[in-house]
Amino acid sequence: MHPERVISNLPGARAAVLDLLKREGPISSEILAGRLGVTTMAVRQHLQVLEQEGFALSVAPANGRGRPAKLWRATAKADSHFPDSHSALAADLIRQMRATFGEEGLDRLLMRRTADQENTYRVRIEGEYSIEAKLEALVLIRSEEGYMADLRRGPESNCWLFVENHCPICSAARSCAGLCREELSLFQRLLGPRVRVERISHILAGSGRCAYRVTALP
Numbered sequence: 189m190h191p192e193r194v195i196s197n198l199p200g201a202r203a204a205v206l207d208l209l210k211r212e213g214p215i216s217s218e219i220l221a222g223r224l225g226v227t228t229m230a231v232r233q234h235l236q237v238l239e240q241e242g243f244a245l246s247v248a249p250a251n252g253r254g255r256p257a258k259l260w261r262a263t264a265k266a267d268s269h270f271p272d273s274h275s276a277l278a279a280d281l282i283r284q285m286r287a288t289f290g291e292e293g294l295d296r297l298l299m300r301r302t303a304d305q306e307n308t309y310r311v312r313i314e315g316e317y318s319i320e321a322k323l324e325a326l327v328l329i330r331s332e333e334g335y336m337a338d339l340r341r342g343p344e345s346n347c348w349l350f351v352e353n354h355c356p357i358c359s360a361a362r363s364c365a366g367l368c369r370e371e372l373s374l375f376q377r378l379l380g381p382r383v384r385v386e387r388i389s390h391i392l393a394g395s396g397r398c399a400y401r402v403t404a405l406p
Contacts (some may be wrong), residue, residue, distance in 0.1 A: 201226070205234045206243060206266055213261030214247050220260070235260055243269070275359035282363045295366055302370040309378055319404055322379055323350055346404040349388075350375070353397045361392060368392065375400060 201224075208223055209215065217235060221228040238244035243266040246258045286294050312329055316322045323339050327350070330337040334356035340349040361367045368390070376385045382405050389399035 209262040214259035278360040279363040
């Protein structure tokens with residue numbers, strides 16, 4: 189007997205299908221239907237929706253004879269619907285590092301992490317000469333990392349708003365304010381001395397997003 193599944197934001201029947209894909213996939217729709225006690229047609233409808241949403245993927249069975257049955261498995265994207273303790277782990281690691289190295293040691297680790305980020309980002313931003321082009325490249329990088337970033341024009345011609353609508357490291361940032369401090373420092377260094385970067389909205393302060401005013405200096 190399986191432990192009780194924990195899947196959020198999915199209808200019950202579809203969640204049951206995804207649960208079995210995660211536990212037993214690759215698996216055929218016929219076997220899924222038998223496990224769940226429903227018709228194969230009903231299972232296929234759920235699989236079609238899960239595939240469209242990127243949570244399920246069909247694979248060809250190895251060494252199949254004749255017309256092989258389609259097998260299904262859960263994708264990496266489906267992991268978001270299952271329990272994940274990474275937030276608690278990150279917070280615990282920060283606590284342990286603070287206890288082991290002290291605040292000064294933790295700050296040095298954060299600065300080293302930021303230096304590595306800066307080197308990685310510069311490879312992508314290098315060659316972009318205008319501030320706006322650099323910001324657009326930064327939007328792509330941060331969105332790939334889960335920050336749901338976008339760029340908006342500010343009220344003046346020399347001003348932009350760089351917005352992060354989501355913070356994928358929010359739990360860690362609540363345990364370590366240095367992460368947010370280093371983020372601001374990272375953006376300033378990437379955009380250069382002729383630019384002023386100010387945080388004007390902060391998720392940890394209760395806002396719905398983090399926003400930065402980027403102003404080109406005369």
